[in-house]
Amino acid sequence: MTLGKLQPLAPYLRRYQKSFWQGALAVLLYNLSKIAIPLIIGHAVDDMQHHGPAGIVLRSVWALLGVAAVAAVCLYASRWILIGASREIEFDLRNDLFRNLERQSLSYYHSQRTGDIMARMTNDLNAVRQLLGPAIMYSANTVVYTAAAIPLMLRISPRLTLWAFLPLPVASVLVQYVGRRIHTRFERIQAMFSDISAKAQENFSGARLVRAFAQESSEIEHFEEANREYIRRSLLLVRLMAMLWPTLEFVLGIAIVVTLFVGGREVALHSITPGQFTSYMVFMVQLTFPMIALGYVVNLFQRGTASVVRIDELLRQQPAIKDESGRAAGETPLVPRGAIEFRNLSFSYGAGGDVLRDVSLTIPAGSSLAILGPTGAGKTTLVNLIPRLLDAPAGQVLIDGLPIREWPLEDLRRAIGFVPQETFLFSSTIRENIAFGVASAMEEEILAAAETAQIAREIQEFPNGFDTVVGERGITLSGGQKQRTAIARALLRQPRILILDDALASVDTLTEERILQGLRSAMQDRTTILIAHRVSTARTADRIAVLGNGRIAEYGTHDELLARGGFYADLYAKQQLEEEIAVSS
Numbered sequence: 001m002t003l004g005k006l007q008p009l010a011p012y013l014r015r016y017q018k019s020f021w022q023g024a025l026a027v028l029l030y031n032l033s034k035i036a037i038p039l040i041i042g043h044a045v046d047d048m049q050h051h052g053p054a055g056i057v058l059r060s061v062w063a064l065l066g067v068a069a070v071a072a073v074c075l076y077a078s079r080w081i082l083i084g085a086s087r088e089i090e091f092d093l094r095n096d097l098f099r100n101l102e103r104q105s106l107s108y109y110h111s112q113r114t115g116d117i118m119a120r121m122t123n124d125l126n127a128v129r130q131l132l133g134p135a136i137m138y139s140a141n142t143v144v145y146t147a148a149a150i151p152l153m154l155r156i157s158p159r160l161t162l163w164a165f166l167p168l169p170v171a172s173v174l175v176q177y178v179g180r181r182i183h184t185r186f187e188r189i190q191a192m193f194s195d196i197s198a199k200a201q202e203n204f205s206g207a208r209l210v211r212a213f214a215q216e217s218s219e220i221e222h223f224e225e226a227n228r229e230y231i232r233r234s235l236l237l238v239r240l241m242a243m244l245w246p247t248l249e250f251v252l253g254i255a256i257v258v259t260l261f262v263g264g265r266e267v268a269l270h271s272i273t274p275g276q277f278t279s280y281m282v283f284m285v286q287l288t289f290p291m292i293a294l295g296y297v298v299n300l301f302q303r304g305t306a307s308v309v310r311i312d313e314l315l316r317q318q319p320a321i322k323d324e325s326g327r328a329a330g331e332t333p334l335v336p337r338g339a340i341e342f343r344n345l346s347f348s349y350g351a352g353g354d355v356l357r358d359v360s361l362t363i364p365a366g367s368s369l370a371i372l373g374p375t376g377a378g379k380t381t382l383v384n385l386i387p388r389l390l391d392a393p394a395g396q397v398l399i400d401g402l403p404i405r406e407w408p409l410e411d412l413r414r415a416i417g418f419v420p421q422e423t424f425l426f427s428s429t430i431r432e433n434i435a436f437g438v439a440s441a442m443e444e445e446i447l448a449a450a451e452t453a454q455i456a457r458e459i460q461e462f463p464n465g466f467d468t469v470v471g472e473r474g475i476t477l478s479g480g481q482k483q484r485t486a487i488a489r490a491l492l493r494q495p496r497i498l499i500l501d502d503a504l505a506s507v508d509t510l511t512e513e514r515i516l517q518g519l520r521s522a523m524q525d526r527t528t529i530l531i532a533h534r535v536s537t538a539r540t541a542d543r544i545a546v547l548g549n550g551r552i553a554e555y556g557t558h559d560e561l562l563a564r565g566g567f568y569a570d571l572y573a574k575q576q577l578e579e580e581i582a583v584s585s
């Protein structure tokens with residue numbers, strides 16, 4: 001049953017089977033040379049007994065040296081090949097994990113903790129590597145050595161072998177019993193490690209909040225609690241392991257005592273020679289390490305199996321949103337004109353009620369639409385459906401008249417410039433952040449995008465200009481600077497559809513006006529959707545939709561909506577008043 005759990009590793013093992021065969025050959029040669037050592041020593045002892053010429057012992061010395069040298073080379077080769085293969089598989093697995101995580105849709109990351117994913121990619125991957133490297137190598141050595149030694153030991157004395165091996169089943173039962181417990185304990189440890197990683201990660205990401213609320217000591221306390229639990233669980237494993245090793249050594253020690261007792265009697269009765277007895281003893285001593293290693297291997301094996309299961313969960317995770325167009329890779333990309341239609345669209349996040357209700361809206365290609373509405377009305381949800389960050393029910397969102405799911409996902413997303421509500425910048429230079437996703441971006445294009453987004457001048461004033469590193473490793477941009485960098489990033493793609501989700505919220509009205517002016521020329525004949533809270537932003541759009549409680553409450557041009565006297569007109573009046581107060585004060 002446990003072996004079944006390792007099934008996910010089969011393709012990887014197959015890929016490197018050549019290395020494993022070569023490693024097996026090295027293991028075989030190593031153990032064959034090792035097995036010669038007791039035989040040579042036995043011969044030497046018997047030769048000494050028979051008072052042969054001194055040169056005979058010297059011959060054994062040379063033979064031992066030669067065999068030891070061959071064994072050393074083979075041991076080196078087996079380690080190099082087998083541990084090397086485990087590293088190669090680790091490399092492949094890590095890449096596959098990352099690839100699959102990159103395919104997951106946004107909702108996956110909303111339902112998973114980053115720390116947990118990170119723990120699986122580090123600790124669990126390490127446990128799997130140890131299973132594939134040291135565990136396989138040590139068990140191969142144990143199996144080959146035991147298989148080769150037993151016939152030789154039987155040849156010396158079947159009776160002695162029977163007695164000497166009598167304690168060994170005890171060791172095997174012990175190892176199996178403890179192994180199962182190691183497995184469960186290790187699973188619990190890994191789960192706790194994920195918790196700790198998640199806690200630490202959330203604290204680093206939320207550093208600002210923790211400081212602002214002066215929650216450091218309470219967070220430290222919570223962390224300590226989790227850490228204590230992790231150590232408590234680890235100690236349970238340590239106790240088990242601490243018991244396993246000495247018990248194994250004790251059992252093997254008994255085997256040696258039995259050998260000495262029974263073997264000694266056989267020598268006294270002349271059924272075996274002192275040389276044969278010596279060989280036998282060396283066999284037993286040489287067997288000790290592989291037997292003890294078995295305990296270690298069981299540990300690695302159980303930990304590795306628990307980790308394979310956890311890694312396989314990530315590998316098997318299917319993306320909730322994927323390409324359904326059936327387009328083959330390498331086909332010429334499709335470029336939409338940019339007409340967007342929501343047709344009787346209703347959307348819910350699952351358990352809750354509908355967030356969007358019967359929304360019908362057409363945005364002609366090349367036109368602009370502003371969306372306004374109270375907080376929580378569903379504005380972000382609506383625009384997230386366009387690049388399929390969320391999936392609308394089939395047939396309710398159409399691009400150029402074609403249901404959105406029939407569009408090749410990559411082509412669709414490439415045609416969209418998206419500025420999310422919360423800006424994210426990578427820990428790299430501003431240039432790289434703006435050029436994200438456009439590998440061929442020219443210097444002038446980056447500059448032009450930054451100029452339109454009204455951020456170029458500020459960037460140029462930084463000591464390193466566009467080469468300034470931002471994010472975790474570099475300087476922190478202000479909220480408005482981040483938003484404008486994100487706008488430049490979206491513009492550089494020259495998208496057919498530009499979506500700005502409240503992207504002007506952190507800039508002052510003057511800068512906002514300038515950005516909108518720049519956008520107007522940059523976005524001519526591109527479809528633009530602007531989520532806004534200010535009428536001053538919304539009025540620049542061809543059409544304005546007011547979303548209320550998931551429905552389109554108002555729709556029309558600026559003038560039409562003013563004439564209607566609804567939410568939009570109220571907002572306009574309120575914001576006009578605010579402006580007048582601001583000017584007069």
Ligand SMILES: Nc1ncnc2c1ncn2[C@@H]1O[C@H](COP(=O)(O)OP(=O)(O)OP(=O)(O)O)[C@@H](O)[C@H]1O
Nearest residue numbers: 110349355373374375376377378379380381382421
């Ligand atoms: N991932 C999610 N899972 C469940 N519910 C969600 C999720 N994201 C948003 N919601 C809910 O959907 C509703 C609409 O949210 P949405 O973010 O679309 O509103 P919004 O109009 O953009 O608000 P704001 O102006 O505050 O950004 C809210 O009630 C919100 O709680």
